[in-house]
Amino acid sequence: MKTRIKELRARYGMTQEDLARKVGVRRETIVFLEQGKYNPSLKLAHDVAKALKSRIEDVFILDG
Amino acid sequence: MKTKNNPEGKDKIRMIAIMTVSLCVIATGILFSLNSFMKGDTAGGTAGAFIAVIIFAFAVFVFIRGNRDLKGGFPLRDERSGKVIEKATSKAFYVTLYLLLLIGFLSDDIIKFRDVSQAMGIAVGGMAILFAVFWAYYNRKEF
Secondary structure, eight states, X not given: OEEOHHHHHHHTTOOHHHHHHHHTSOHHHHHHHHTXXXXXXXXXXXXXXXHTTXXXXXXXXXXX | OOBTTBXXXXXXXXXXXXXXXXXXXXXXXXXXXXXXHHTTOHHHHHHHHHHXXXXXXXXXXXXXXXXXXXHHTOOSSOHHHHHHHHHHHHHHHHHHHHHHHHHHHHHHHTOOOSSHHHHHHHHHHHHHHHHHHHHHHHTTSOO
């Protein structure tokens, strides 16, 4: 799975720590999400998308 | 510490619980080790001391990391870390079953345990070490 978290974070001037605090997760979770190495639950995906003022499908892109 | 992500200070209680359990296990390991050395069982004493040191190192790591996260306003446990702990716990449990079978098999002829408590101590210590190993593995793995 690919994500646009890093790009959207940069757009809003947010650090990984800022996003982690906003969503209520650990910083490592944001790192793994950005690298596409963790498939989040629907709730976490929703929270991340909301924090980045985007829709889930614009943040998380499924391969194939 | 009450934060937005930890409104009831549950993480602080969790941290105290983890540290208390770790200290109890370390104290048990030291007592077990001393008892073994006093009875002239060098191998058992060394194994107990080794387990105590491993758990002490893991406890220090958890304490430093947890304290840093609490001060930074991050939760001690979230969705991903919860899954890592779940996977590490279940794998450590399954492998410990084989470890118990192995101890049972080897204790007849190959390894002479002083008594049942020593064999149990090895199994429990082994489970703790297995958990630490699996946690380190799954904490880096993609899932």
